[in-house]
Amino acid sequence: MQKFNIRLSLLIIIAFSIFSSQQAYSQINTMYFMDGIHQSNYTNPAFQSNCNGFIGLPALSTINFGVLNSGFTYKDLIHLGTGIYRDSLILDVNNLKDKLGKNNYFMLETQIPILGIGFWAKDYYFTFDISNKTKARISYPEDLIKLIDGNAKYIGTDNALEINDVGPDFINYNEFAFGLSKRITHRLTVGAKLKILAGIASIESKNSDLKLTTEDITYAMTLETDINLNTSLPLTYKRDEDGNIEGFEEYETSYIAKDLLSFKNFGLGMDFGATYQFNDELRLFASITDLGFISWKNNTVNLIQKGSFEYTGLNLDSAFVESDYSEFDALTDSITNFFTFDETNSKYTTFLQSNIYIGATYNITDFMNVGLLSRTYFYDRKIHQSATLSTNFAPVKWFSGTLSYSAMNRSYNNIGLGLAFKAGPTQFYIVTDNLNAAIWPKASKSINIMLGLNLNLGCGKRDDYSIINNKKSTKEVDFM
Amino acid sequence: MKLSIYLIAFISALFFLSSCEGAYDFNTDNLSTHIELNSDIAIPIIDASISLEEILPKGDETESFLIIDNEGFISLNYKFELTAVSIEDLLKDEPLSGSSLPYVTYQISPQIIYLGLEKLLKQGEIVFANPSATVYIKNYWSVPVQFKFQDFYYYDDETSYNKHLFTGSVIDSWIIVNYPLINGNFETTEIALDNTTSNIDEVISNLPHHLSFGATFETIPGDAYDVPPHTMDSIKMDLSIPLDLRMQNIVMQDTIEFSLGDSDTTLIESLILGIEMNNGFPISINTQFYFVDDEYVVLDSLFTNGLKIDAGLVDINGKVNQNTETTTISETNDTRIKNILKSTNIIFKIILNTTDANLGQNVKLYSNYEVGIKMGARFKLNPSL
Numbered sequence: 001m002q003k004f005n006i007r008l009s010l011l012i013i014i015a016f017s018i019f020s021s022q023q024a025y026s027q028i029n030t031m032y033f034m035d036g037i038h039q040s041n042y043t044n045p046a047f048q049s050n051c052n053g054f055i056g057l058p059a060l061s062t063i064n065f066g067v068l069n070s071g072f073t074y075k076d077l078i079h080l081g082t083g084i085y086r087d088s089l090i091l092d093v094n095n096l097k098d099k100l101g102k103n104n105y106f107m108l109e110t111q112i113p114i115l116g117i118g119f120w121a122k123d124y125y126f127t128f129d130i131s132n133k134t135k136a137r138i139s140y141p142e143d144l145i146k147l148i149d150g151n152a153k154y155i156g157t158d159n160a161l162e163i164n165d166v167g168p169d170f171i172n173y174n175e176f177a178f179g180l181s182k183r184i185t186h187r188l189t190v191g192a193k194l195k196i197l198a199g200i201a202s203i204e205s206k207n208s209d210l211k212l213t214t215e216d217i218t219y220a221m222t223l224e225t226d227i228n229l230n231t232s233l234p235l236t237y238k239r240d241e242d243g244n245i246e247g248f249e250e251y252e253t254s255y256i257a258k259d260l261l262s263f264k265n266f267g268l269g270m271d272f273g274a275t276y277q278f279n280d281e282l283r284l285f286a287s288i289t290d291l292g293f294i295s296w297k298n299n300t301v302n303l304i305q306k307g308s309f310e311y312t313g314l315n316l317d318s319a320f321v322e323s324d325y326s327e328f329d330a331l332t333d334s335i336t337n338f339f340t341f342d343e344t345n346s347k348y349t350t351f352l353q354s355n356i357y358i359g360a361t362y363n364i365t366d367f368m369n370v371g372l373l374s375r376t377y378f379y380d381r382k383i384h385q386s387a388t389l390s391t392n393f394a395p396v397k398w399f400s401g402t403l404s405y406s407a408m409n410r411s412y413n414n415i416g417l418g419l420a421f422k423a424g425p426t427q428f429y430i431v432t433d434n435l436n437a438a439i440w441p442k443a444s445k446s447i448n449i450m451l452g453l454n455l456n457l458g459c460g461k462r463d464d465y466s467i468i469n470n471k472k473s474t475k476e477v478d479f480m
Numbered sequence: 481m482k483l484s485i486y487l488i489a490f491i492s493a494l495f496f497l498s499s500c501e502g503a504y505d506f507n508t509d510n511l512s513t514h515i516e517l518n519s520d521i522a523i524p525i526i527d528a529s530i531s532l533e534e535i536l537p538k539g540d541e542t543e544s545f546l547i548i549d550n551e552g553f554i555s556l557n558y559k560f561e562l563t564a565v566s567i568e569d570l571l572k573d574e575p576l577s578g579s580s581l582p583y584v585t586y587q588i589s590p591q592i593i594y595l596g597l598e599k600l601l602k603q604g605e606i607v608f609a610n611p612s613a614t615v616y617i618k619n620y621w622s623v624p625v626q627f628k629f630q631d632f633y634y635y636d637d638e639t640s641y642n643k644h645l646f647t648g649s650v651i652d653s654w655i656i657v658n659y660p661l662i663n664g665n666f667e668t669t670e671i672a673l674d675n676t677t678s679n680i681d682e683v684i685s686n687l688p689h690h691l692s693f694g695a696t697f698e699t700i701p702g703d704a705y706d707v708p709p710h711t712m713d714s715i716k717m718d719l720s721i722p723l724d725l726r727m728q729n730i731v732m733q734d735t736i737e738f739s740l741g742d743s744d745t746t747l748i749e750s751l752i753l754g755i756e757m758n759n760g761f762p763i764s765i766n767t768q769f770y771f772v773d774d775e776y777v778v779l780d781s782l783f784t785n786g787l788k789i790d791a792g793l794v795d796i797n798g799k800v801n802q803n804t805e806t807t808t809i810s811e812t813n814d815t816r817i818k819n820i821l822k823s824t825n826i827i828f829k830i831i832l833n834t835t836d837a838n839l840g841q842n843v844k845l846y847s848n849y850e851v852g853i854k855m856g857a858r859f860k861l862n863p864s865l
Contacts, residue, residue: 088512152520152858217754219522219856312527439494440503
């Protein structure tokens with residue numbers, strides 16, 4: 001009965017995860033269940049190394065890069081035509097529209113390690129990581145792109161086109177992460193990570209809402225805007241004589257080190273995680289990462305623009321009255337005046353893009369298991385869901401691998417791969433959720449890859465988190 | 481181990497095959513300019529609100545022909561400098577002084593006054609309520625004379641055939657001309673032509689091409705006289721047409737060349753024009769644009785049932801006291817667009833009527849009257865382009 005319930009629960013989780021998969025990104029799902037890689041600890045702080053120590057070399061231990069266009073692929077937009085256009089590439093804007101979700105994103109995320117250390121002290125596994133993280137995002141709602149079809153379907157004062165949260169979001173910060181994990185019981189391992197954050201640059205679209213109303217009969221248009229943009233940049237603004245921002249002073253490269261080590265924009269973050277060995281075969285996982293905030297105080301600029309702009313057509317009466325009247329100039333002036341931002345310099349807070357992971361692995365053989373992972377990613381004030389099914393294997397001590405399938409970014413053709421090779425204390429690994437992006441780049445919405453070179457010390461002496469040692473581990477414990 | 485080798489071999493094969501299929505070829509040199517769009521776009525085109533005051537000529541320009549009183553009521557005012565007659569012309573061989581002024585007469589050559597009003601009217605009827613004219617005789621002759629119009633006609637066109645008599649008690653009578661008692665001074669005589677003294681309302685309402693009249697000066701003999709040489713009499717005329725009128729079925733029509741080229745297709749598949757008019761003029765407008773071919777055969781029209789703009793409502797004095805709003809939607813489908821593409825000329829026809837003209841209501845035009853138009857267009861782009 002218990003097994004039946006577990007299977008039923010798994011089926012429900014699989015179904016929910018696949019059918020609700022929307023957007024997930026950057027931190028690579030395939031890595032979650034990879035065996036013996038220190039970087040798995042980024043996704044669940046309860047993960048422990050089976051080596052006595054770990055040293056992550058600056059810039060070498062992790063190169064994490066992800067870029068995503070969640071709306072459409074290159075091939076959706078540009079592909080060979082048919083009929084008389086069969087020898088030409090065509091710009092297929094109609095096909096593009098069909099591929100979009102309600103909210104779509106261009107995203108770029110990177111993680112550059114500066115230092116990584118992991119070591120055991122008695123039964124505690126400690127980690128310390130310093131890394132620089134960048135997350136950039138701009139959204140383009142489906143309705144905005146579907147304006148290619150024209151605005152006619154939005155005619156009527158009670159049928160306005162509303163476009164929300166279209167503004168850019170960008171954040172760059174240094175993260176100093178102190179992690180600790182411990183096996184509490186023979187089944188349960190827990191871990192937590194405290195992250196001290198030093199913000200370097202931020203652009204936050206607190207509000208970026210547009211509403212376009214098109215009247216009946218005359219089709220007069222009213223654009224209502226509510227834009228609130230917060231910035232904290234390590235740059236000096238250039239201002240005109242009225243004090244309005246008109247650009248940036250040239251950045252002095254000598255300031256780089258000072259800006260990187262500054263804690264003027266201070267933040268805190270937490271990761272929590274746990275693993276639970278349910279029985280000989282089944283292991284459960286749960287973690288929450290990047291639960292935190294950064295308070296931005298340095299060089300802050302808050303730009304606020306809220307108003308209404310009406311365009312009702314060519315203003316012919318002015319053209320009659322003023323001989324040198326230019327409708328284009330008048331319209332340009334009106335729009336320029338309308339998009340004048342009020343500026344303040346208040347501090348503001350941004351929240352990290354949190355993740356919730358829930359997963360399970362089931363041992364098939366001594367050296368292979370299958371895993372299912374649900375990831376819930378929070379950004380843009382929305383929940384983004386993905387799911388990954390993987391098989392994880394470690395047939396020999398010097399090699400482990402993972403093959404995965406993910407439903408993410410409204411894309412259902414993501415085959416992931418992770419490979420890790422050991423040679424003495426060195427370990428090279430490479431992981432991606434989108435191997436197909438390398439094979440069929442035109443048909444892929446995203447590219448994410450994490451690779452690096454680790455130094456692992458005293459490996460094989462511990463077996464806390466290891467597939468190949470799992471059998472040995474379970475033998476020592478009477479689970480049932 | 482074998483599994484790893486198989487896996488790496490399989491992935492390598494996939495890379496190889498996909499690269500053969502051009503998976504990494506992002507060259508867009510052969511990108512077609514053909515883009516299939518099905519856009520249905522609605523945009524505002526015009527938003528204008530124009531008052532008479534804004535479009536009337538300003539400043540000095542108005543003094544010669546437009547008079548706007550304090551309440552904004554508008555009159556057309558024409559000023560015509562006519563002939564001048566010297567005392568030598570009048571007296572001919574008679575001396576410039578003597579104990580008894582002899583009887584002499586002088587025929588003024590026909591004076592022609594061009595109005596050009598006939599251009600305003602092709603069909604229909606227009607009636608001006610209170611036109612008036614004043615003839616001024618500025619007299620430096622210190623002798624008593626009298627003046628009489630002769631052969632005062634108004635003409636339908638520039639020929640001399642279609643003429644009608646301008647008549648009335650003032651026109652048909654001798655008028656005593658004021659004269660100065662002291663040499664070097666002058667006296668002015670004003671001859672008022674209005675509805676009570678002439679048929680001027682009939683004259684102006686017929687929108688004449690021009691007026692023409694002759695006149696005679698004759699002395700009133702008997703008294704001693706002494707006139708300095710070279711003294712002149714001059715005649716000028718002011719014509720005032722207050723815009724207090726009624727119009728019925730006034731038709732304005734013109735033809736303009738129009739061609740969208742030889743193409744039998746167009747960027748636009750269908751078009752909807754939405755028009756909102758706010759009319760503060762006491763004039764209704766019924767208009768239509770006809771698209772015609774070289775033989776002036778009508779292929780189609782812009783509006784299905786014409787564009788009708790109702791006139792503003794007026795009070796008992798003929799002044800607008802309530803604007804009217806008219807909404808029109810005109811749909812042009814692909815068939816109509818094809819007809820438009822074939823056309824070579826547009827005939828536009830406008831029919832004007834003042835408020836309740838059929839009931840005999842006169843209306844007055846004020847400078848603060850305004851008309852507002854808002855027009856938007858909704859068009860579907862032709863996806864086959």
